[in-house]
Amino acid sequence: MAEFSLQLNEDQKQIQSWVHEFADTVIRPAGEEWDEREETPWPIIQEAAKIGLYSMDFMAQALMGDPTGLTLPVAMEELFWGDAGIALSIFGSGLAAAGIAGTGTPEQIMEWVPQCYGDVDKVQLGAYCVSEPDAGSDVSSLRTRAVYDAATDEWVISGTKAWITNGGIADVHVVVASVDPDLKGRGQASFVVPPGTAGLSQGQKYKKHGIRASHTAEVVFDDVRVPGSCLLGGKEKLDAKLAKAREGVRTGEKQPAMSTFESTRPAVAAMAVGIARAAYEYSLAYAKERHAFGKPIIMNQAIAFMLADMATEIDASRLLVWRAAWLANNGGYTNAEGSMCKLKAGRTATWVTERAIQILGGYGYVREYPVERFHRDAKIMDIFEGTEQIQQLVISRAISGLRIE
Ligand SMILES: Cc1cc2nc3c(=O)[nH]c(=O)nc-3n(C[C@H](O)[C@H](O)[C@H](O)COP(=O)(O)OP(=O)(O)OC[C@H]3O[C@@H](n4cnc5c(N)ncnc54)[C@H](O)[C@@H]3O)c2cc1C
Numbered sequence: 001m002a003e004f005s006l007q008l009n010e011d012q013k014q015i016q017s018w019v020h021e022f023a024d025t026v027i028r029p030a031g032e033e034w035d036e037r038e039e040t041p042w043p044i045i046q047e048a049a050k051i052g053l054y055s056m057d058f059m060a061q062a063l064m065g066d067p068t069g070l071t072l073p074v075a076m077e078e079l080f081w082g083d084a085g086i087a088l089s090i091f092g093s094g095l096a097a098a099g100i101a102g103t104g105t106p107e108q109i110m111e112w113v114p115q116c117y118g119d120v121d122k123v124q125l126g127a128y129c130v131s132e133p134d135a136g137s138d139v140s141s142l143r144t145r146a147v148y149d150a151a152t153d154e155w156v157i158s159g160t161k162a163w164i165t166n167g168g169i170a171d172v173h174v175v176v177a178s179v180d181p182d183l184k185g186r187g188q189a190s191f192v193v194p195p196g197t198a199g200l201s202q203g204q205k206y207k208k209h210g211i212r213a214s215h216t217a218e219v220v221f222d223d224v225r226v227p228g229s230c231l232l233g234g235k236e237k238l239d240a241k242l243a244k245a246r247e248g249v250r251t252g253e254k255q256p257a258m259s260t261f262e263s264t265r266p267a268v269a270a271m272a273v274g275i276a277r278a279a280y281e282y283s284l285a286y287a288k289e290r291h292a293f294g295k296p297i298i299m300n301q302a303i304a305f306m307l308a309d310m311a312t313e314i315d316a317s318r319l320l321v322w323r324a325a326w327l328a329n330n331g332g333y334t335n336a337e338g339s340m341c342k343l344k345a346g347r348t349a350t351w352v353t354e355r356a357i358q359i360l361g362g363y364g365y366v367r368e369y370p371v372e373r374f375h376r377d378a379k380i381m382d383i384f385e386g387t388e389q390i391q392q393l394v395i396s397r398a399i400s401g402l403r404i405e
Contacts, residue, residue, distance in 0.1 A: 082278075144177040144221060156225055160221070167202060
């Protein structure tokens with residue numbers, strides 16, 4: 001077990017300042033432009049690839065080269081401090097990579113994770129496709145079907161996925177589908193859909209409230225045929241899992257989407273901490289500069305105490321994130337600590353960014369200043385990768401041992 005420490009080690013400090021530098025000099029200055037354009041910021045992803053930040057190697061180093069688990073959340077906080085829409089465009093492929101790493105065989109991981117990133121000469125994207133128009137929180141009721149065609153050793157996938165980050169523009173789509181609808185969540189499997197596969201298309205692209213630089217769209221699977229080798233984990237493992245589920249044997253194994261989301265929760269919560277910190281720092285500086293009634297507005301306790309609360313909530317959120325990240329790598333969660341950090345950090349980001357608008361007054365409400373964007377961006381943190389209420393559900397079940405509905 002790695003020792004838990006609030007003191008980052010030298011490697012972590014180096015990564016923190018390296019990502020911060022990129023966020024400060026490349027991401028933050030471009031935030032407003034790409035928010036307005038509502039387009040994937042390809043040139044910035046390219047810049048991130050050039051310095052090795054957008055790469056499988058960086059993700060592997062952050063995930064596997066760090067027994068404390070803190071490196072990834074530390075990097076995510078800095079990245080999202082820069083600008084959340086652009087940062088999600090850089091991190092979005094990570095969810096597909098996590099889906100492959102979590103359920104794939106070593107051979108599948110070696111084949112497909114690098115293709116989620118490509119290389120400096122040809123940057124590629126990954127997308128993780130779980131949610132559907134009628135199944136977001138309730139991932140056990142997915143309607144997308146995957147049917148095995150034994151004659152050709154292929155899987156045929158049909159259905160529509162909703163809200164997919166990088167959906168339709170990704171090179172590699174990882175899709176969670178039902179192979180036996182009677183078994184609900186226990187009858188699901190994950191598949192890789194290789195680049196250029198016929199039958200996969202982009203549906204509507206959503207016009208969003210925030211993180212507008214990040215592409216979010218429907219993905220339509222119209223009898224998409226993928227080779228048997230694209231079933232993550234392999235057919236033998238799936239058949240054994242289905243047989244146990246049909247016999248009613250409980251294995252404790254999680255649904256593919258749930259285990260992916262659980263592993264990524266501290267990283268997602270760290271994104272929320274980054275957005276909150278950006279808004280806090282901006283409004284702190286503003287409060288020292290802005291004068292009203294002949295003195296800086298921070299000299300009023302009403303403003304200074306708001307900033308004190310903001311700083312406290314951000315630190316509390318980060319501590320929960322670091323605890324969860326450490327536990328995830330050192331023995332696992334015992335009381336849904338991953339959900340606790342996501343719940344707390346999401347709420348903190350939404351609240352802190354709203355307070356930042358308050359501190360800037362009218363200037364906080366207009367697009368010339370970044371805090372209204374931070375606030376629009378923050379709200380997603382209460383919604384995706386498990387809503388606020390779903391985190392509460394997970395926590396309440398863990399602490400009570402009861403199947404709370
Ligand atoms: C910008 C964006 C990017 C996204 N990226 C991806 C992606 O890359 N891949 C992907 O698969 N999905 C993605 N999603 C989907 C996201 O994960 C879902 O939107 C989310 O899980 C909520 O599902 P829903 O929207 O269907 O809401 P619903 O599940 O319909 O929930 C609606 C409301 O009901 C509440 N609720 C539902 N069930 C319960 C319950 N049992 N108890 C209490 N309250 C409940 C929810 O908390 C929520 O407040 C993305 C969404 C957005 C907006």
